[in-house]
Amino acid sequence: MINTIQTEVEFKAIPLPTADMGGDELFRLGMMYSTGQGGAPVDLVSAHMMFNLASMRGSLEAQVYRRELSREMDREDIAEAQKAARQWIDAGRIGYAA
Numbered sequence: 001m002i003n004t005i006q007t008e009v010e011f012k013a014i015p016l017p018t019a020d021m022g023g024d025e026l027f028r029l030g031m032m033y034s035t036g037q038g039g040a041p042v043d044l045v046s047a048h049m050m051f052n053l054a055s056m057r058g059s060l061e062a063q064v065y066r067r068e069l070s071r072e073m074d075r076e077d078i079a080e081a082q083k084a085a086r087q088w089i090d091a092g093r094i095g096y097a098a
Helices: 023-035 044-056 060-070 075-090
Strands: none
Touching: 023 044, 023 060, 044 060, 044 075
């Protein structure tokens, strides 16, 4: 007889940017993706995208982190992050600072 151990894996939903998020909230999302906090995977493309959106929403801190992160990324990954940010803006999911 084989004993089996069942484990429960808790899957947390990783928050995505929304139109009502401010620069600070978007910056925190960028930090989650850049460091793997809060159950988010380390994803530099997503982190750059979040810092870019946060910057557009007035976060000066996000501008600094985006610049630093860019130094660690390939051009193709930066282009992908910028394209993803534009798609969120074009779809109306997030906008520029008022």
